[in-house]
Each structure stands twice: as C-alpha cells, then as structure tokens.
Amino acid sequence: MPKHKAFYISNTENKKQLLKQITSGQWFKEINTLKGAVFSDFTVNAFIEEETRHGQFDVQTATTNSLKNSSEGERKRALLQHILKSKPEYIVLDNVFDCLDVEAQTNIETTLTQLSQHTQIIQVATRKRDVLDFIEDIYVLEDGEPKLYVETAQTNHKHFTQALPQPYELDRETFNPLIQLNNVSVSYGERPIIKNINWEIKPGEFWQLIGPNGSGKSTILSLISGDNPKGYMADMTLFGIKKGSGETVWDIKKHIGFYTSEMLRGFKRRDTIESMIISGFVDSIGLYSYPTDRQMRIAQQWISLLNMSAIKDKSFQFLSNGHKRLVLIARAMVKHPPLLILDEPTNGLDDTDSQLFSELVNKIAQESDTAIIYVSHRKEDFIKPDFVFELTPHPNGSVGRSL
Numbered sequence: 001m002p003k004h005k006a007f008y009i010s011n012t013e014n015k016k017q018l019l020k021q022i023t024s025g026q027w028f029k030e031i032n033t034l035k036g037a038v039f040s041d042f043t044v045n046a047f048i049e050e051e052t053r054h055g056q057f058d059v060q061t062a063t064t065n066s067l068k069n070s071s072e073g074e075r076k077r078a079l080l081q082h083i084l085k086s087k088p089e090y091i092v093l094d095n096v097f098d099c100l101d102v103e104a105q106t107n108i109e110t111t112l113t114q115l116s117q118h119t120q121i122i123q124v125a126t127r128k129r130d131v132l133d134f135i136e137d138i139y140v141l142e143d144g145e146p147k148l149y150v151e152t153a154q155t156n157h158k159h160f161t162q163a164l165p166q167p168y169e170l171d172r173e174t175f176n177p178l179i180q181l182n183n184v185s186v187s188y189g190e191r192p193i194i195k196n197i198n199w200e201i202k203p204g205e206f207w208q209l210i211g212p213n214g215s216g217k218s219t220i221l222s223l224i225s226g227d228n229p230k231g232y233m234a235d236m237t238l239f240g241i242k243k244g245s246g247e248t249v250w251d252i253k254k255h256i257g258f259y260t261s262e263m264l265r266g267f268k269r270r271d272t273i274e275s276m277i278i279s280g281f282v283d284s285i286g287l288y289s290y291p292t293d294r295q296m297r298i299a300q301q302w303i304s305l306l307n308m309s310a311i312k313d314k315s316f317q318f319l320s321n322g323h324k325r326l327v328l329i330a331r332a333m334v335k336h337p338p339l340l341i342l343d344e345p346t347n348g349l350d351d352t353d354s355q356l357f358s359e360l361v362n363k364i365a366q367e368s369d370t371a372i373i374y375v376s377h378r379k380e381d382f383i384k385p386d387f388v389f390e391l392t393p394h395p396n397g398s399v400g401r402s403l
C-alpha cells in the first residue's frame with residue numbers, strides 16, 4: 001500500500017485546482033491506475049445542484065430528506081456513505097471534519113482508519129489538528145508544488161490593536177432580556193425537532209449554542225432571526241416584540257447582525273471591501289443610496305481596525321476566505337446590533353485565519369454591548385464564550401438547557 005498523504009494548506013490556495021491536480025495523478029503516479037473518489041463541499045454542492053435542477057436524488061440521507069433540506073453534518077455523512085458504496089481504491093478527503101459534532105467526528109475517524117487498511121487516502125486539511133493519525137507524509141504547497149511539511153513555532157502577537165469603532169446611534173433603545181423563548185417547540189411534518197425550549201439572553205452576553213448534528217441549532221437561530229415561519233406560533237419575545245403581534249421580519253432583523261459561512265456563497269457581485277462594509281448600515285448587498293459622512297467615517301475605522309486600509313478598493317470577491325469573513329463580521333457589526341449571530345463561523349478556515357477570526361470575535365465581546373450567539377461543534381481554543389446552551393436530541397424533539 002502506498003503511503004497515505006495529507007496536504008496541510010492555507011485558505012489562500014485554490015482548492016478546486018488543488019483537487020484537480022491531485023486527482024490528475026501528476027504528483028502521485030501510483031493513483032493513475034486506481035478508481036478514485038473525491039469527498040468535498042464541491043461534490044456535495046454538485047449533488048445539490050442535480051437535486052434542484054433535475055430532481056435527481058442520488059445521495060440518500062439518514063433522514064431521507066433531500067440534501068438541500070439536510071443539515072451540513074447530515075450532508076457530509078450521506079456523501080461519505082454514498083462514496084463508500086462505489087468502493088473506490090483511493091479517496092481524496094477535503095476538510096472532512098468541518099460541521100461534524102464530536103460523535104460524528106469520532107465515527108468518521110474510525111471509518112477512515114479502517115478504510116486506510118486497503119484504500120489509499122489523500123487528505124486536504126486547513127487545520128493541523130484534523131490531519132488523520134494514520135497519515136504518513138504531510139505536504140505543504142510551495143510555488144504550487146508539494147513539499148514535505150516541517151513544523152515551525154507559532155507566533156501569538158495581536159492583530160487588531162485599535163479600539164472597536166463606536167456605534168452609529170449612541171443612545172439606542174435597550175431591551176432586557178433581549179431574547180426570551182418560552183416552551184418553544186418545532187416540528188417539520190410529523191417529525192419533532194425541538195421541544196419546550198426555554199432560553200433567555202440578556203444584553204451583552206456571549207453564548208455558545210452546542211448540540212449534535214441535526215439537534216436543531218440552526219432551527220433555533222432561524223426562529224430568533226425571524227426567518228422560520230414556525231416562529232409565528234411560538235411563545236417568544238424578541239427585542240421587546242412579542243412574536244405574532246403583527247411585526248414584520250424586518251422589525252426583528254434590524255436588531256441582528258448575522259454571519260454564517262454559507263453567506264460566502266451569496267456574495268457574487270464585484271463590490272469593494274469598503275462598499276461591503278458600508279452596506280451593513282442598510283442591510284443590503286451593494287450600495288443603492290449614498291452613505292452619510294458619519295457612516296463613511298465609521299466604515300473607515302472598521303477597515304483600519306482590520307488592517308485593510310491599503311486594499312479597501314479591492315473587490316471583496318478576490319479576498320481570501322479568511323479575510324472575507326473579517327469583512328462580513330465588520331459589515332454585521334457596523335451598526336453595533338444588539339445581537340450578533342455567528343453560525344459555524346470558523347468552518348473551512350485555516351489555523352492562521354481561525355486565530356485571527358477568534359481574536360476579532362473576542363474583541364467584539366469585550367468592547368461592545370452586543371450579545372453574541374456563537375454556534376460551533378469545534379472548540380476554538382481562542383474563543384471564550386461566557387455561557388453555553390446545549391441541545392440534547394430526544395425522539396420527542398431536542399431538549400435544551402443552560403450549562
């Protein structure tokens with residue numbers, strides 16, 4: 001059996017191209033005669049496109065939901081099972097552990113370790129801790145070519161040294177509690193998802209929302225952000241508004257800054273970094289009205305905090321994944337919303353960018369009155385929430401408690 005390999009890469013690498021280079025066999029000739037498969041977000045997205053365009057449902061999920069209606073974790077598990085059925089002789093695994101809960105990570109690790117006995121594995125990872133134990137050779141890319149990786153010492157200096165910019169409106173209405181959920185339950189069809197959830201969030205609190213894949217974390221977020229139609233029947237008070245009292249989605253949304261790694265797919269236009277950040281004042285993609293002088297000044301302060309003044313006119317599209325996220329956080333924060341929601345924010349980030357991102361989130365938690373809900377399966381060493389709300393799956397719907 002040839003040696004198992006991993007590429008430990010940064011977010012700035014062109015992943016699509018790298019996967020093509022690996023599968024072309026130009027570097028590892030031994031795979032040229034083997035039947036291969038690629039486990040990657042690109043593959044999942046291609047299957048979702050097939051579902052949407054042609055009604056073709058090739059990949060079966062455990063819940064029998066379509067891939068599109070499944071959680072990220074459910075999609076990953078379904079794709080791996082689909083790939084294994086075709087009995088490949090080598091597998092390229094791209095960012096295999098993102099979005100998976102601890103149990104699913106352990107299960108996949110066990111499956112892959114067994115698989116490695118007879119199937120060649122080539123892993124692509126942006127986090128060093130994700131490199132599987134059985135991998136023998138770790139490569140980095142140097143000038144587009146694989147070179148064996150040599151461990152170097154990490155530096156720990158601060159990147160964001162300036163103070164957080166001030167809010168646009170200095171005397172804003174405050175709500176306490178910000179969010180109150182009373183015995184909230186949600187079902188999809190016959191299937192109960194969450195049951196009798198009670199959760200109170202006060203101004204400025206920093207919460208982490210945890211729970212296994214499919215336990216209902218995104219469902220709760222969508223209730224809070226006003227995006228889930230099931231919220232109309234629920235007993236919830238959001239930013240002083242009793243749900244179902246004739247409010248519009250906008251009445252809720254204007255109080256929330258939202259960031260999810262899925263948002264990266266949504267921005268396709270060629271807006272500059274500066275206009276992306278300013279557009280946070282009007283919650284639009286692109287700029288359709290002139291910003292005020294004060295809005296411009298605040299946007300400049302955010303750009304300067306992010307150390308991006310020299311590149312502010314650069315197109316957002318051409319930024320690295322990590323830098324895009326910093327810009328989107330600044331965009332979500334320019335108004336200092338009462339609540340900032342971060343849904344799996346470090347997904348797909350490399351080690352350097354995760355550290356950078358965590359530093360910014362901690363700074364926001366320390367220097368603003370914005371409450372934060374941070375959803376993640378992965379413990380980020382650098383992110384330090386004050387409270388944890390945990391969802392535990394149950395046949396009648398997940399139950400929740402504050403830890």
Ligand SMILES: Nc1ncnc2c1ncn2[C@@H]1O[C@H](COP(=O)(O)OP(=O)(O)OP(=O)(O)O)[C@@H](O)[C@H]1O
Pocket residue numbers: 063065069070071072073074099188193211212213214215216217218219220
């Ligand atoms: N529109 C929908 N129709 C039917 N089922 C849905 C819909 N949206 C979500 N679900 C199901 O509800 C369950 C909870 O999903 P949700 O996305 O809230 O979980 P999660 O805890 O965020 O999962 P993950 O950690 O994997 O992202 C899942 O089983 C999912 O398949």
